Amino acid sequence: MDALDALLNRVSAPRLTAPAPDAxxxxxxxxxxxxxxxxxxxxxxxxxxxxxxxxxxLGELFARALPADASPEAVAKARAMPLRAPLLVLVIARVQANHKVPAQEQMLAAGCAAHGILLAAHAQGIGAVWRTGDMAYNPQVAAGLGLDGDEQLIAYLYLGTPERELRAVPQVQVSDFVRAWPLIDSAE
Known part of the structure; x- marks a missing residue:
């Protein structure tokens, strides 16, 4: 698969099964x-x-991170979350504070790294989906994963074999998102 095909046709594959990607x-x-x-x-x-x-x-860590009064259904759901794919890749941003490169740019770079994994997965026929949710921002989960104070979990990338054929790529109009600057007042 060429690069443009991967860029233009990548879609999330939320239903995944074994096998996981090989070495x-x-x-x-x-x-x-x-x-x-x-x-x-x-x-x-x-x-x-x-x-x-x-x-x-990891599911047990998620369950322990829930509030003490969480319902049994919420606990069961938390335990099952990591089981949705045979492989998870956790993407962690390591932001160097007080660096000439602003923290926001460092976070964006980590996000681009996550996107690179998704594109490479698609190019190889591997199903993948990027998820976050409350467990990406939970301090107890961060501690359980061994994150340092300058680190933040930004993605749970679920990877495996798609259970079914991938959906078609939704078509959007480029013109809905791109404008020339300076903007011209349409009232003139």
């Missing part, structure tokens, strides 16, 4: 991530992979 495929996923735009060559990202028994362990 060679993973190598390509992470090599693509490491090519993200990176002002200052800070490489403001790192990745954790979660699979096998660790998926259930």
């Amino acid at each position: 060679a495929q993973r190598e390509l996923l992470f090599r693509a991530a490491l090519r993200a735009p990176d002002h200052g060559q800070l490489r403001p990202w790192r990745f954790l992979t979660v699979e096998g028994e660790a998926l259930a362990q």
Whole structure:
């Protein structure tokens, strides 16, 4: 698959099953991530992979992070969340404070690394979906994952084999999102 095809046709695959990407495929996923735009060559990202028994362990961490009065249904849902794919890649932004590269640019670079993984997955026929939700911002989850104070979880990338054929790419009009500047007042 060529680069433009991957860029123009990537879609999320929310229903995933085994097998997970193999070692060679993973190598390509992470090599693509490491090519993200990176002002200052800070490489403001790192990745954790979660699979096998660790998926259930992550589910237990999610369940423990819920409020004490969480319903049994909420606890069951939290435990099941990581089990939606055979492999999770957790994308962590490592922001260097007080650097000439603003924190926002460092966060965007980490987001681009996550997007690189999604594109490389699509190009290899691997199903993938980017999720966040409350567990991406929970301090107890961050501590359980070993995140440092300058780190923030920005993505749970679920990866595996799509359970069904991917949906068609929704068509949008470029003109709905692009304008020339300066804007001309339409009343004139």
